[in-house]
Amino acid sequence: MKRFLQALVLLAALGLGLFWVMTAPVPVPQADFKVADANLENGKLLFNAGGCISCHAAPDARDVPSGGTPLKTPIGTLYPPNLTPDEETGLGRWQFYQFQAAMQKGLSPDGSNLIPAFPYGSYRSMKLQDVADLWGYLRSLPPVKNAVPPHEVVGLGLVRRGLTFWKMLALQDGLWVPDATQSAAWNRGAYLVNGPGHCQECHTPRTLFMALDGARAFRGGPHPEGKGTVPSLHGLVERQRYKDAADLVLAFQNGEAYGYEHMSSGGMGEVQSNLSKLPEDDLKAIAEYLLSLK
Numbered sequence: 001m002k003r004f005l006q007a008l009v010l011l012a013a014l015g016l017g018l019f020w021v022m023t024a025p026v027p028v029p030q031a032d033f034k035v036a037d038a039n040l041e042n043g044k045l046l047f048n049a050g051g052c053i054s055c056h057a058a059p060d061a062r063d064v065p066s067g068g069t070p071l072k073t074p075i076g077t078l079y080p081p082n083l084t085p086d087e088e089t090g091l092g093r094w095q096f097y098q099f100q101a102a103m104q105k106g107l108s109p110d111g112s113n114l115i116p117a118f119p120y121g122s123y124r125s126m127k128l129q130d131v132a133d134l135w136g137y138l139r140s141l142p143p144v145k146n147a148v149p150p151h152e153v154v155g156l157g158l159v160r161r162g163l164t165f166w167k168m169l170a171l172q173d174g175l176w177v178p179d180a181t182q183s184a185a186w187n188r189g190a191y192l193v194n195g196p197g198h199c200q201e202c203h204t205p206r207t208l209f210m211a212l213d214g215a216r217a218f219r220g221g222p223h224p225e226g227k228g229t230v231p232s233l234h235g236l237v238e239r240q241r242y243k244d245a246a247d248l249v250l251a252f253q254n255g256e257a258y259g260y261e262h263m264s265s266g267g268m269g270e271v272q273s274n275l276s277k278l279p280e281d282d283l284k285a286i287a288e289y290l291l292s293l294k
């Protein structure tokens with residue numbers, strides 16, 4: 001019995017040691033990357049398509065991404081950080097490669113894991129040039145001094161380490177790639193929806209490991225932030241939710257104001273307001289892609 005207990009303690013210690021070593025943060029390596037000629041207009045488009053303001057808005061200025069508005073999640077209350085180029089409280093001292101690591105690998109500059117409430121599982125499908133343009137746009141904003149409160153999450157350090165394993169399970173695949181058999185517009189729509197738009201983060205149910213369940217993509221399900229349920233995006237025309245693509249575009253542009261009442265609650269109101277700022281061609285592309293989900 002004593003031997004057995006000794007072995008058990010040894011195994012647990014080994015396991016703990018292994019966990020500690022495997023999840024140790026390694027600072028994001030410096031990359032020699034120049035953000036030459038960022039296209040600020042495209043950057044702004046991606047800022048809207050990516051819905052950054054939905055989470056990163058200041059509590060008292062809903063159009064300034066200086067952070068600090070509480071975001072309630074099942075693991076606790078998060079305070080999305082300040083994205084303006086303020087040196088002390090924002091991203092002023094960040095380099096592009098650090099922003100890229102956050103967007104595409106969910107890594108902080110010090111190498112620790114970012115909480116996937118920040119939807120990097122989708123953002124990692126963004127084109128590098130789009131990430132660079134978005135960075136250029138963020139750099140062009142006026143710096144705002146706003147120190148956001150720390151997250152209210154029990155055992156946050158351990159959660160960040162544990163996310164190493166979540167990433168291994170949840171981010172194995174699911175990277176969006178173009179489909180050469182489809183039209184350019186369909187591919188543009190698919191890119192906006194699955195990359196920056198991160199529509200699946202709410203509209204696709206999750207597996208036991210909280211990974212997006214690819215087999216049930218866009219089928220709807222429980223809301224990730226616990227706000228009721230999210231509808232399926234399949235068969236929007238067949239189920240007579242919308243007459244056609246043009247009708248869906250009008251819904252994205254005007255939402256509730258035009259009597260489209262299924263785009264207001266559970267965070268969709270913010271998504272619709274962000275989408276309404278996109279060029280009409282992009283909204284048509286999104287509609288074409290969504291309506292191909294029969």
Ligand code: HEC
Pocket residue numbers: 046047050051052053054055056071078079080081082083099102103108113114115116117118119134
């Ligand atoms: C659904 C909410 C949500 C959306 C949408 C969102 N973020 Fe975030 N973001 C967060 C949260 C929460 C964190 C904090 C994560 C953490 O501390 O681990 C965060 C962290 C970040 C960080 C790391 C900053 C730091 O100081 O560590 C960057 C960079 C970032 N977000 C950029 C963006 C950009 C750019 C967009 C739009 C393309 C965006 N986010 C959209 C919630 C969101």
Ligand code: HEC
Pocket residue numbers: 192193197198199200201202203223229230231232233241261262263264265266267268271275286
């Ligand atoms: C924060 C979670 C969230 C995100 C992200 C999100 N949605 Fe939604 N969506 C919802 C919810 C919740 C509803 C239902 C809202 C209501 O009934 O008022 C909804 C409704 C919709 C509807 C209406 C469905 C119907 O039956 O009429 C469409 C279309 C839609 N979303 C498209 C999108 C697209 C496109 C994106 C990405 C650009 C997206 N959603 C991103 C949560 C989300």
